[in-house]
Amino acid sequence: MTKNLLKNPCGEGNMESWEVTENGGDSWHVEDMPGASGHAFHDAAVTKYFATSYALCLKKQVVDLLAEGFPADYLDAQPPVTVEDWYCGRSDSGFLYELTVSLLDDNEKILQRFRPDEVAVDAEKDDCSWTKVTHKFSGYGPGLRFISFEHGGQDTKGWVGWFGVRVTGSSVKVQA
Incomplete structure (x- = not known):
């Protein structure tokens, strides 16, 4: 079974292992x-999530694949890389959600990027329940050494507190 390379994907360790790149609103x-x-x-084992505020909040992790034990020649053979993220909102506030995942070489030059359109959800019109985003990278060329995973968002009402998008269950997996 392929392991999740992201540390603390559901917030059990608060913000541990995450680099905050935008800390808007109440962070x-x-x-x-x-x-x-x-x-x-959907998974009772997931008991926590990260919540965003009224201004843009982004956080990221950069996975060092060599440090994780993947040999360079294996990575140069371009194994499939699968990423997953889950987001939702409160039933009383709209939100914006964004995700950017980049496959990087040893100089952190982008080999391939996945950046779906920003999601805007209105709690009065849309379903704010948990939604999964997934993507499988392939054909990205030799040289993969790092994976950058960044996500976040904000609320659309400007309310003080944590009324923005909620994220949890994030994963980055390299086929072993």
Whole structure:
């Protein structure tokens, strides 16, 4: 079984292992599932999530694949890389969500990037329950050494507190 290379993907360790790249509003916050005006998650083992505030909040991890034990020749053979993220919102506030995952070479030059369109959800019109985003990289060329995973967002009402997008269950997996 391929392991998740992201550390602390569900907030059990608060913000440990994550680099905050945008710390808007009241910054990032870790809450217990399902949270105020929240939604149940499909996996009972996931008990926490990261919540964003009224201004843009982004956090990222850069995975060093050589340090994780992948040999350079194996990475140069371009094994499939699968990424996954889960997001939702409160039932009383809209939100914006974004995700950027980049495959990087040893100089951290981008080999391939996955950046879906920003998601805008209105709690009065849209389903704010947990939604999965997944992507499988292939054909990215030799030289893969790092994977950068960055995600986050904000609320659309400008409310003080943590009314923005919620994220959890993030993963980065290299086929072993």
